[in-house]
Amino acid sequence: MPAPDEDLGKALAGALAKTAEGRALIVVSVTGERISVWKVKRDDMGIPRARRASFSPDSLTESGERYGPATVNSALARVGVAETDAVLVVAAPDLAFAEVGGRRVIVSAAPVRDALGTAIADEPLTQMYELVTLRATVGGRLELGAVPLFPMGTQRGATARVPVRFTAREEDGTVLAVVASTPWERVFRPVSVLRAHTAPAARDLRVDLAGPGRVGFPDVPGTVVPEARPWAELVDALPGRRAPRPEGTTRHLVCAVETGSPGTTRQTMSERVAMLRSLVQTCPVGTRISLVGYGPHTFPRAGDGSAPEVLCWAEPVPVFLDRLAELERRPVATEGYPLAARLECAFALVAAQLAARASDTALLVVGARPPFPPRVHPSQILPCPRRHDWSSLAAALRGRGVRIAAVRDGREAPGFWRELAPGALFDAAARDQEGVAAALRLAGRGEQYAFPLSETG
Incomplete structure (x- = not known):
């Protein structure tokens, strides 16, 4: 039988690290009440996204075996498992069984949902994060660009500061968009898009990383809310814009x-x-x-x-x-x-x-x-x-x-x-x-x- 003190968090972190594009992590939690299955896949930004399905043991098998390999295999069949997917089965100590179809079973009384959430939050970034900004060229044209925030490999708890200027009125708000990209593919993929209703001002903007896909702006006064407009609409409105600079204006x-x-x-x-x-x-x-x-x-x-x-x-x-x-x-x-x-x-x-x-x-x-x-x-x-x-x-x-x-x-x-x-x-x-x-x-x-x-x- 597997040791009951096995570190569930380390197992989840190791399994997450092995997931890649197209490969999912399947986590099955077997308790005395339900059998829950989480399917974790990385999105285009490299962020692990988990979806959960929950089943009654009685709905999964007719053999009378409420908690065992047959029940687990039935749950896996319901959610679909590819050959390249990694499967991790976690059983409560009083329900432990050695293996399921050659897959090892981890014995743990810890809530799998909490352990999985922590493992995802602690994941190092697999893509670099940048803040979308506008920059004025010498000729006065405004170019859409990005200022680096967090390189690949950064983990939650990191903080970055960026000198920026908000120009929009408080009632209109300023878009705070963090995007992900890789050095070999400079394509902006929006990770977090918020709107800050705060007064126009020059700011030393603080950005906190709370985990993959989770960033915050704790020092911004006013109200910060999710951005309602589609990303494409925000970006399409910008090309060709020029910063107004009448002849003779002070630079x-x-x-x-x-x-x-x-x-x-x-x-x-x-x-x-x-x-x-x-x-x-x-x-x-x-x-x-x-x-x-x-x-x-x-x-x-x-x-x-x-x-x-x-x-x-x-x-x-x-x-x-x-x-x-x-x-x-x-x-x-x-x-x-x-x-x-x-x-x-x-x-x-x-x-x-x-x-x-x-x-x-x-x-x-x-x-x-x-x-x-x-x-x-x-x-x-x-x-x-x-x-x-x-x-x-x-x-x-x-x-x-x-x-x-x-x-x-x-x-x-x-x-x-x-x-x-x-x-x-x-x-x-x-x-x-x-x-x-x-x-x-x-x-x-x-x-x-x-x-x-x-x-x-």
Whole structure:
């Protein structure tokens, strides 16, 4: 007789691993009440799919043998067994018999349904999983593609993160489709197609693998429901779509933000960060964002180590948002010259980073204090030690095609701010995000797309 302590889970896992296209695993469970048969076959995505049939022992044989080889063979005949199929018979300990037609019998009191479900969930992926996204080409065309999530061999418990942008309205929802394919056959086979009713935003999308064919998006706010439309309908609506990008639209937004001077409060910094965070969510697909922080000169200290800093350059929106969050967590500056900020040095830094022609670039300045003058000035603000001339630098940037706008959240030097951004100066208290976006020639969200837009560089 077979040993009653044989590991049912290991037996099921080993049998599943041997199944392939066209070959099924048949599991027969013999208990004191019913005889249940599960037929497990892999679908086109390599996912084991189980179908169950249940029989009364009396309906399977007329020999009077309620539990034995004849009853099992009759159940197998009912469901159909091919020569290549693997058969596993599981019997309760008090009903155990040695074999059925040369097939070994496993003795186990464990519920077969639960053990089979666990074995399927623990199965390594036999195909790689990817998230369907749209990507904007240099020419503005939107291409349907996929971002890798889980390679072949991955098991449940794995997590992947993908930077994407949702553009669809919350009421319409964004399709979250995970597809399976193999390296030798790049055909998208939908594994899971859901619709997330959540607000448009750039997101670092988390994807969890709960087993073959089972994925989740735990961090997506709002409601996530099964997608009702057929897969073909979703895909057929996409070919030939173009991301709207009017002539002269900004492709690269540089945000230069004053990171603090003596007297700057954490509330002020939080408001600057919140404004930038909200603004970049409206940028059109494919826009790259840079973040430059600048503070005051620290004249009493040798070396003046307060140089402007490039926190990120020409990065996708999610990267920019991460750097912005890091900036917000920094302590607010409490030292340095209180009457001006190193905006002139920030201009010099931006000019050095940009290409010779930058007609697709816009520069947004966010702050309160004026720059340091290049020389002795009637304002009595001390000159920039490097003699950078903000006016000449700003004019040179404009000469290279850079558009300049400013959001001012203080009352200092109103004349400077008007000269810096004539027609594109905004008071932070007005919260005129649409006006700022228009001045920067950000096209806005433009069209809305059913699939998320890839923000991978």
